[in-house]
Amino acid sequence: MTIQETAEIMDILTIAYPQFYNGRNAPDPEKSLALWASMFREDGVVLVVAAVKALIVSEQSNFPPSIGAVKAKIRQITTPKELTEGEAWALVARAVRRLDWLNPGKAFLSLPEDIRQCVHDPSVLVEWGKAEESSLSTVIASNFQRTYRAKKAANREYEALPPDIKTMIDGMTEKIGLEATNEQ
Numbered sequence: 001m002t003i004q005e006t007a008e009i010m011d012i013l014t015i016a017y018p019q020f021y022n023g024r025n026a027p028d029p030e031k032s033l034a035l036w037a038s039m040f041r042e043d044g045v046v047l048v049v050a051a052v053k054a055l056i057v058s059e060q061s062n063f064p065p066s067i068g069a070v071k072a073k074i075r076q077i078t079t080p081k082e083l084t085e086g087e088a089w090a091l092v093a094r095a096v097r098r099l100d101w102l103n104p105g106k107a108f109l110s111l112p113e114d115i116r117q118c119v120h121d122p123s124v125l126v127e128w129g130k131a132e133e134s135s136l137s138t139v140i141a142s143n144f145q146r147t148y149r150a151k152k153a154a155n156r157e158y159e160a161l162p163p164d165i166k167t168m169i170d171g172m173t174e175k176i177g178l179e180a181t182n183e184q
Helices: 003-016 029-039 045-058 067-078 085-097 104-109 113-119 122-130 133-160 163-183
Strands: none
Touching (some): 003 029, 029 067, 045 067, 067 133, 085 104, 085 133, 104 113, 104 122, 113 133
């Protein structure tokens, strides 16, 4: 989004929340514009306007939405519906019950990527397939669902980061990975 497009967003907010943007405690317009422009530079103006307007009509507050709230609304608008942890476990349980013992990788690869990250390896499906049904449907299911929930939360937090911060984290992660590989 350009500075000019960001100014249009700020105009919408100023009109929707006139008391917040007037008076001696009002935020500095130039600093606000610069911050919003930098935080939304990778986002399209149509999407940001949609998110801002959605928040204006849905939030019952005298304060404008925060940058974080707008980013969250953008993610909600643009992200396909996520599976609940129960739905994700149902896919895993089905894969375990239909496991081809000679080719567990086939069942593993049939799972969505985010679920595979939580299962880690086809051999885990094999181990779960050997478990008693009562253990599979209680203890293992609970542990998987907790892992899936935590992984989804971590992914949402990462996706909320600005691109330059993601690049920095990815670079550090790559460096740590290389250092660990060299130590072996």
